[in-house]
Amino acid sequence: MKSIRYIFWGLVALCLIVLGLANRGFVTLRLLPEPLARLFGFTGETSLPLYLVILLGVALGLLIGFVWEWLREYRFRADARMRQREIERLEREIDRLRADRVERDEVVALAPGGSTAVATR
Template identity: 55%
Template sequence: MVLGFIAISLIVVALANRGAVTLSLLPEALGALVGLNVQMQVPLFVVIFLGVTLGLLIGFVWEWLREMKHRSAARSEHMQVVRLEREVSKLKATSTDTDKDEILALLDEVS
């Protein structure tokens, strides 16, 4: 239902902004100076939707880069937990005699 409302809203905005606008790569004076005066006629809703899409993409990339340090810290913390769990399982595997007292087991290991 929400997606339907968003779709209808976008269609209404597109229909209300069908007028053609001129997009230029450079301002006219600078384009004439450089010799690169690229222009195109597009409907206004295309400019609006491309602007919103570009803004969202820049925001997503910016946030991904900002959160990268947090993800790497969490990854290293996870690896440390896995390493400790392996060490505990190795220690449990080497302890074969569970009926003995801990002190007696240590004395057996030393001798």
Template identity: 55%
Template sequence: MKTIRYAFWAIVGLCLVLIGLANRGMVTVRAMPEALGNLLGLSPDVDLPLFVVIFLAVGAGLMIGFLWEWVREHRIRSDARSKSREVETLRREVQQLRGAAAGATSDDDVLALLEKTG
């Protein structure tokens, strides 16, 4: 199983290297359109290799997807926590009832109830 995992990550790494080598050309990344930048007197732009832009875009997409999924599953996680607390409460109650039943010395249920209340 470890071999398959290592082989998979080696293939992923090789693909990333090939993408990087194929897309080494420099591109200009602008934060706003050129006309608006000229109007405001700001021109926030950066020259980066294309593969860096691709990897950053994929990483940003993954982060947005993970955050979206985490927020979407909030209700499921809160339901699971409440059910877990309920199960633990019921487990403790059953243990107490078993302990009380084991403490009863009489074989007769009616006498055991009378001893417990009296």
């Protein structure tokens, strides 16, 4: 199984290297279109290799997708936390009731003519 994983990641690395070598040319990225840049007096441009632009775009898309999914699943996580707190509360109550039952059994057993059997409802 590990060998399959290493082969997969090796192929991914090879594809990224080929992508980088094929797209080494620099491109200019602008924050604003030309008319708006002249209007505001702020160009906000940079030159980066094309492969870096592609990889950053993919990484940004993944990040936005992860955050979106995390926000979408908030109600499920909140519901699970609420249910877990309820389970813990009920388990504490069960432990307390069992302890009370054991104490009553011992008292009944010590009483003259007492029995260890406890009537259950």
